[in-house]
Amino acid sequence: MIPFNIPYKPKEFINEFKKIKNCFGNDGKYTKLSEDFLSKKYNSKKVILTHSCTGALEICSLLLNLQKDDEIILPSFTFVSVANAFALRNAKLKFLDVEKNTLNLKYDDIKNSATKKTKAIIIVHYAGYSEEIDKISKFAKKNNITLIEDCAHSIFTKFNGKLLGTFGDLSTLSFHETKNIHCGTGGALIINNKKYIEKAEIISNKGTDRHLFNKKKVLKYNWVNLGSSYKINEINSTFLYYCIKDFKKIKKARLNLWNFYYQSLKFLDRKNLIYLPKYNFKRNENSTHMFYFLVKPKVRKSLLKHLNKYKIGATFHYLPLCISPFYRKKNRFYNKVSITSSKELIRLPIYYDLKKEEQKYVIEKIIEFFNK
Numbered sequence: 001m002i003p004f005n006i007p008y009k010p011k012e013f014i015n016e017f018k019k020i021k022n023c024f025g026n027d028g029k030y031t032k033l034s035e036d037f038l039s040k041k042y043n044s045k046k047v048i049l050t051h052s053c054t055g056a057l058e059i060c061s062l063l064l065n066l067q068k069d070d071e072i073i074l075p076s077f078t079f080v081s082v083a084n085a086f087a088l089r090n091a092k093l094k095f096l097d098v099e100k101n102t103l104n105l106k107y108d109d110i111k112n113s114a115t116k117k118t119k120a121i122i123i124v125h126y127a128g129y130s131e132e133i134d135k136i137s138k139f140a141k142k143n144n145i146t147l148i149e150d151c152a153h154s155i156f157t158k159f160n161g162k163l164l165g166t167f168g169d170l171s172t173l174s175f176h177e178t179k180n181i182h183c184g185t186g187g188a189l190i191i192n193n194k195k196y197i198e199k200a201e202i203i204s205n206k207g208t209d210r211h212l213f214n215k216k217k218v219l220k221y222n223w224v225n226l227g228s229s230y231k232i233n234e235i236n237s238t239f240l241y242y243c244i245k246d247f248k249k250i251k252k253a254r255l256n257l258w259n260f261y262y263q264s265l266k267f268l269d270r271k272n273l274i275y276l277p278k279y280n281f282k283r284n285e286n287s288t289h290m291f292y293f294l295v296k297p298k299v300r301k302s303l304l305k306h307l308n309k310y311k312i313g314a315t316f317h318y319l320p321l322c323i324s325p326f327y328r329k330k331n332r333f334y335n336k337v338s339i340t341s342s343k344e345l346i347r348l349p350i351y352y353d354l355k356k357e358e359q360k361y362v363i364e365k366i367i368e369f370f371n372k
């Protein structure tokens with residue numbers, strides 16, 4: 001079986017873990033080391049490790065202090081947590097469609113749908129690619145709208161020489177086991193706008209001023225705002241620290257795999273049998289998070305069946321949120337590209353431990369399918 005994903009296991013973690021005396025709480029040595037590493041990397045004023053990217057998005061939502069009728073702009077073709085975090089605070093969700101070439105939001109669509117009520121724009125760099133983040137960031141600043149980048153697919157990936165995650169007021173990372181860098185479950189909030197730092201510390205610490213207590217600035221800690229238990233635990237951040245340290249090695253392996261898929265399958269794109277994303281790698285670095293292509297829905301069904309029969313864990317992706325059972329009752333959005341792409345998309349296995357022989361086998365089975 002070639003599964004869709006095998007999470008990376010850093011060797012050093014196993015050795016280190018035996019020596020650790022106390023790794024069961026929050027805010028220990030490895031949480032600090034990882035947060036410092038990320039702050040430096042992102043040139044950010046503050047990074048908070050969280051139990052998940054979902055948690056980091058929920059902190060963002062609480063930071064916005066949303067009032068009735070406040071609107072959030074977000075893509076329809078994305079992970080449920082992106083919408084849930086803001087729906088939990090009763091925001092009005094404005095789902096926009098993605099464009100076909102890269103499955104990202106377009107600047108013009110964002111500009112045209114923003115109103116005086118728009119509180120935040122959530123950009124998800126799908127498959128690690130960014131369409132027009134520079135323009136979007138300028139637009140958000142000019143109109144006093146908070147920009148949030150969900151960088152779950154785009155860790156350590158540059159756009160025009162600048163890291164994705166540094167454009168937004170707030171950015172989130174995911175360290176879920178399916179992501180390039182992981183610790184089973186985990187995430188991070190990157191704070192670029194310093195007006196959010198103090199409040200984010202409080203929200204992530206169960207709504208208390210415990211961060212001041214830790215610094216011995218207050219004698220007891222109090223409930224001072226809404227909040228929850230959003231912090232990562234120390235076992236996970238220990239694992240994470242060693243994964244982050246291996247990042248270059250992981251990225252190199254993933255890039256080789258990505259390029260080999262691309263080189264081997266692009267003739268099918270030329271023959272219009274599959275549709276590969278159309279990226280501009282001169283501007284946007286390859287995050288290597290995902291290798292996907294589109295095929296007609298009927299073809300997708302039989303191709304997935306074919307690959308799964310040969311024990312290849314190829315899979316689909318997001319079901320559009322605008323027509324989800326939970327949301328469609330509340331409002332009507334019909335995001336056409338999101339809906340069609342969702343029926344056409346296939347993701348192939350890509351992970352550090354995927355062997356060249358296994359990858360060749362995957363490619364061979366895809367070509368065999370189209371030769372039939």
Ligand SMILES: *Cc1c(COP(=O)(O)O)cnc(C)c1O
Pocket residue numbers: 051052053054055078079081082124150152153173174175176185186187
């Ligand atoms: C994986 C993912 C999330 C959620 O990450 P968790 O860490 O599992 O909460 C959010 N947004 C996007 C775009 C994702 O891919």
